[in-house]
Amino acid sequence: MTPVLLYGVPEGCSFGSIVALEWLGQPYRLCRIHMPEETQTDLYTRIAPVGETPVLITEDGRALTESMAILNHVAAHGLQMGLGHRQGSPGFDALNRTLAFLNTTFFAAYGPLWFALEHAQDPETHAALRRFGETQVRAAHLKLEALLGDAAWLSGERIGLADAYFAAIARWNDFHKVVDRSDFPKLQALYERVQQDPAVRFAHEIEAGREPSGAGGFRGHVSLEDVAAELGLTAAEPA
Numbered sequence: 001m002t003p004v005l006l007y008g009v010p011e012g013c014s015f016g017s018i019v020a021l022e023w024l025g026q027p028y029r030l031c032r033i034h035m036p037e038e039t040q041t042d043l044y045t046r047i048a049p050v051g052e053t054p055v056l057i058t059e060d061g062r063a064l065t066e067s068m069a070i071l072n073h074v075a076a077h078g079l080q081m082g083l084g085h086r087q088g089s090p091g092f093d094a095l096n097r098t099l100a101f102l103n104t105t106f107f108a109a110y111g112p113l114w115f116a117l118e119h120a121q122d123p124e125t126h127a128a129l130r131r132f133g134e135t136q137v138r139a140a141h142l143k144l145e146a147l148l149g150d151a152a153w154l155s156g157e158r159i160g161l162a163d164a165y166f167a168a169i170a171r172w173n174d175f176h177k178v179v180d181r182s183d184f185p186k187l188q189a190l191y192e193r194v195q196q197d198p199a200v201r202f203a204h205e206i207e208a209g210r211e212p213s214g215a216g217g218f219r220g221h222v223s224l225e226d227v228a229a230e231l232g233l234t235a236a237e238p239a
Helices: 015-024 043-049 067-075 090-109 113-118 123-148 161-170 171-178 185-194 200-206 224-230
Strands: 004-009 028-034 055-057 061-064 218-221
Touching: 004 015, 004 200, 004 224, 015 028, 015 067, 015 161, 015 200, 028 224, 043 161, 043 224, 055 224, 061 067, 067 090, 067 161, 090 123, 113 123, 113 171, 123 171, 123 200, 161 185, 161 200, 185 224
Parallel strands: 004 028, 028 218
Antiparallel strands: 004 055, 055 061
């Protein structure tokens, strides 16, 4: 089957996986998932028991979850294009180190802020979570600024998968407004550079609900029900 990426809106970290698939240039489809409503449905959790986005349905019908796993899957299919590196090579290690940092420290820093927004009803609890989240986000930015150093890109000598994933998460600060990214000039410059990439602009258009032409691999949207049918699932059957 033609691979399908189940991506989350609004502002899911799956944004990075859309960018990666665009760079890969091989045929793929997209399935738009509204968070958190659709990720909690019976049909969705039969496809992805973790109840989160993104999910990549591979050519052989496997449901691959977690952004880091999906990005490494794309990297392995794009070795000749420079998207990935031979396992065990310095490039491979550097990419995985950076993806791991983004996937844990940088991503997780926003956890208290999302929880405060979606679940904290008590004003004191909400304020405490906001304060904790701000501390975590600021610390994560400081560490990532140091990790970037004087390099132009997190992925190496050119824009790559780590930069795409960074762009997906870094924009959350524009929503929560807990730090001023200009306090981190290297990250601010990186963020601005990433926004100029055609695949990044394509992903923004997709999230906005438009249907851009892209680089040629995109084969349109399918519904969650269509994905389930291709996998042979129904609402009454286990995954």
